[in-house]
Amino acid sequence: MSTPPSYFEDMYRGAADPWHLAERWYERRKYDLTLAALPRPRYRRAFEPACSVGELTLRLAERCDAVLACDRVGSAAETAARRTRGLSHVEVRRLTLPGQWPPGTFDLIVLSELLYYFDLPELTELLGKAVSALEEGGTLVSVHWNHPVAEHLRTGEEIARLLASVPELALACEHREEDFVLQTFGRRGADGTAPCSPAAAEGLT
Numbered sequence: 001m002s003t004p005p006s007y008f009e010d011m012y013r014g015a016a017d018p019w020h021l022a023e024r025w026y027e028r029r030k031y032d033l034t035l036a037a038l039p040r041p042r043y044r045r046a047f048e049p050a051c052s053v054g055e056l057t058l059r060l061a062e063r064c065d066a067v068l069a070c071d072r073v074g075s076a077a078e079t080a081a082r083r084t085r086g087l088s089h090v091e092v093r094r095l096t097l098p099g100q101w102p103p104g105t106f107d108l109i110v111l112s113e114l115l116y117y118f119d120l121p122e123l124t125e126l127l128g129k130a131v132s133a134l135e136e137g138g139t140l141v142s143v144h145w146n147h148p149v150a151e152h153l154r155t156g157e158e159i160a161r162l163l164a165s166v167p168e169l170a171l172a173c174e175h176r177e178e179d180f181v182l183q184t185f186g187r188r189g190a191d192g193t194a195p196c197s198p199a200a201a202e203g204l205t
């Protein structure tokens with residue numbers, strides 16, 4: 001079974017930022033690495049599910065013309081919305097995935113600390129929707145904690161192996177540490193061609 005909703009509700013009931021995302025150097029450094037791994041300098045429309053209190057959302061807003069962020073916990077979504085209130089190009093909603101996947105397409109989808117909460121049927125559904133919503137040549141980011149946790153059904157390494165089996169995605173960048181696995185993927189074209197590298201995009205190769 002996927003991690004039950006009560007787990008997340010209980011976490012936020014005890015603290016506005018239960019994972020201390022705004023305080024820990026580990027988190028700030030991980031977010032900086034995530035942004036550095038993006039192959040494009042700017043994106044048209046990004047989707048960030050499980051945004052929590054909006055720490056990564058604020059950083060994505062600097063690189064994107066529009067950002068849609070969401071969280072399943074109402075208090076978390078409210079905090080993220082409050083923190084991004086002055087950014088007219090950022091929208092925060094309360095959504096539960098995979099059932100409430102938003103309409104439209106995106107050229108950036110960021111799956112950060114999310115995929116290990118889903119059992120295989122829901123994870124398969126979520127990844128299918130993500131691939132369908134990702135525009136050709138767009139970027140999908142996966143970054144996940146790599147230590148065993150009782151509420152996590154997989155580690156970062158296990159998620160990386162699963163994503164490697166998705167035929168529509170081409171691995172563009174990979175950063176592995178003891179604590180987490182960060183990957184960026186490009187959405188292949190209809191002919192199976194992977195997006196070009198940042199150097200190739202600027203005519204350097």
